[in-house]
Amino acid sequence: MSFIDVEMGGRVVSRFPFVMKKRLGSPVIRMPKYTRTLGPDFALPPSKTFRQEQNIRHVVDRTVASLPKYHGVHFYLDPDNASSFAFRLAGFRVYQDFTFRIMPEKTLDMAWQDCDQKTRNLIRTADKKLTVQQSGDVAPFIDLVRQELPQNHHDYALLEDLFTEARNRDQAMALYAHDGGVPVSAALLVWDDRVLYYWQAVRVRRSRVPGMNMLLIWKAIEEAKRRNLIFDFDGFGSVRTAKMLASFGQKPVIRPEIRFETPLYAMKCRLINVVRRHVLRKYRGYDLF
Known part of the structure; x- marks a missing residue:
């Protein structure tokens, strides 16, 4: 650097x-x-x-x-x-x-009402079927990526070092969604003094639980609200993902x-x-x- x-x-x-x-x-x-x-x-x-x-x-x-x-x-x-x-x-x-952003002045209820009705229903359904846990351990995330995306561009050692360094500063956490004790999706969040980013995410493609990605995004939004930070969806890599993020009802930034x-x-x-x-x-x- x-x-x-x-x-x-x-x-x-x-x-x-x-x-x-x-x-x-x-x-x-x-x-x-x-x-x-x-x-x-x-x-x-x-x-x-x-x-x-x-x-x-x-x-x-x-x-x-x-x-x-x-x-x-x-x-x-x-x-x-x-x-x-x-x-x-x-x-x-x-x-x-x-990207898409939710500003701190928008209440959690307002952000919820902004979401498309179908998105809210999917989040509710996933919330009933899955258990979401916060964690300071990035290893399960890496394991899930290796399982679901064996060919990828990740540098696992660097990813772990960055997450650990941010975690030591209270600027990172992992979210894990479990279906009957089995991890089916995960996300890494990082933040500074202004913005919380939905940094990395992975899901089990064979899982039949709808809305599990949306549920983790919503849990990340709740965390941003708790910390009074801007929530940044952190961009998208495909048209399909962009449309999914747009269903949360925010204007593109x-x-x-x-x-x-x-x-x-x-x-x-x-x-x-x-x-x-x-x-x-x-x-x-x-x-x-």
Whole structure:
């Protein structure tokens, strides 16, 4: 992990953490594994809008100028990060990804009423059939992933280290849903002083209990409410998952995606995407780089 600090008036006003990886033989600046959002962490002095935006652009320009030589850049900004416009002006491409959030001021009852009726019914049904337990142990989660997803991109040692470190700071927990004592779904939650994230999840595909994922999400929402934190559904990996999360009744929240590629690196990426689509369809767990 590397950092770029920017100072103004003798004090640090921004820190940009990143990792440099080789991808397709090219140096690429990316987020560390298991990181969902990155971007400069600002500590700018309060000022009027024009001056604030000007300072952000200045910080981003200095950050970009301080980066090591790269052929590609790829990371996501937190929805509350105000630097996407500055990165666009600095020559980066800015796309829109999405997540869903529930703000602390929304009561648990209001969040429940926001849910689609079918979603509420599925949560009720799962709650009657399953027992959900909180835990500080990540090992059962890893065991369940190995059982259900033998081909995956997890780094179990890193996942365990990250969870344990966060747990030691009282910033992580695991949720396990059991059907007659047998684990059928699990989730890992992590949080800071503002946001609780639904970080990782896995389920037993052969289980016939409907709504078990939704139940764990709801239990995570309850935990966020108990801690008076924003609840972040933490994005989605498929259209099906996106529609399931949307059934909780929250508006999509933009999570800006920042990208840059040199022409050669862009050509490499296009080539590897073609190979993925047309050659390795039945080996979706295979990692090409």
